[in-house]
Amino acid sequence: MMSIDDPRSSAPRRVAAIYDRIAPEYDRLESFSDRALGTRRLRAALGEAVRGDVLEVAIGSGRNLPFYGPAVTSVTGVDISRGMLAMTAAQAKELVRPVRLAVMNAERLGFADASFDTVATSLSLCTVPDPAAALREIARVCKPEGRVVLLEHVRSPVRPIAWLQRKMTPGQVRRLGCHFDRETIDLARSLDFGIVSERKRLFGIFRLVIATPPARQ
Numbered sequence: 577m578m579s580i581d582d583p584r585s586s587a588p589r590r591v592a593a594i595y596d597r598i599a600p601e602y603d604r605l606e607s608f609s610d611r612a613l614g615t616r617r618l619r620a621a622l623g624e625a626v627r628g629d630v631l632e633v634a635i636g637s638g639r640n641l642p643f644y645g646p647a648v649t650s651v652t653g654v655d656i657s658r659g660m661l662a663m664t665a666a667q668a669k670e671l672v673r674p675v676r677l678a679v680m681n682a683e684r685l686g687f688a689d690a691s692f693d694t695v696a697t698s699l700s701l702c703t704v705p706d707p708a709a710a711l712r713e714i715a716r717v718c719k720p721e722g723r724v725v726l727l728e729h730v731r732s733p734v735r736p737i738a739w740l741q742r743k744m745t746p747g748q749v750r751r752l753g754c755h756f757d758r759e760t761i762d763l764a765r766s767l768d769f770g771i772v773s774e775r776k777r778l779f780g781i782f783r784l785v786i787a788t789p790p791a792r793q
């Protein structure tokens with residue numbers, strides 16, 4: 577039995593099991609939606625925004641890595657799913673830059689405070705069981721003068737679309753552990769992240785946010 581300290585305990589472990597199962601199919605499914613929904617362009621913009629020593633939380637299969645530019649000095653990627661990390665490891669071999677990977681729960685990152693110049697995450701806080709805990713950890717491990725880059729889907733401000741998202745959410749949670757209509761960017765605001773820029777796409781569902789971490793107490 578897993579101990580309470582195991583990074584894959586309880587709710588995160590259920591999400592890990594989902595992504596371990598779908599990992600071999602993930603890139604095929606996601607490359608369709610990256611093209612159809614325009615998230616490929618947002619991934620490219622995320623790649624331009626990251627710099628210095630970068631931590632990518634819930635890196636999945638590493639779909640943002642090809643977009644990382646020369647301003648990046650090192651890359652660390654963590655995910656709760658070993659299956660997804662194996663996909664990243666496979667594609668990282670084709671990249672010039674080495675990528676350090678670890679199985680880790682975003683809600684309890686195993687890094688010292690202020691370890692990274694940039695902490696990025698994409699399409700992940702919809703699946704992390706406790707997104708507020710993950711955002712607090714992202715803030716903690718980011719240097720105070722560093723930046724946080726979030727690419728997330730959120731509840732649309734367009735009411736019929738938001739209604740549809742709400743209807744779709746229970747099925748998405750069962751299949752992908754994904755809460756389709758979370759208000760993740762509002763959550764980040766409420767936790768005192770400073771929103772420097774926010775790019776919206778597709779009825780405001782997709783957001784690319786560059787933020788500063790909350791000021792240390």
Ligand SMILES: C[S@@+](CC[C@H](N)C(=O)[O-])C[C@H]1O[C@@H](n2cnc3c(N)ncnc32)[C@H](O)[C@@H]1O
Nearest residue numbers: 595634635636655656657660681682698700704
């Ligand atoms: C929809 S996928 C997104 C993957 C990747 N970031 C991308 O943009 O394609 C969600 C990812 O979040 C990871 N994840 C979910 N909960 C997590 C947690 N508590 N800690 C770390 N990773 C988590 C899943 O294993 C999965 O790889």
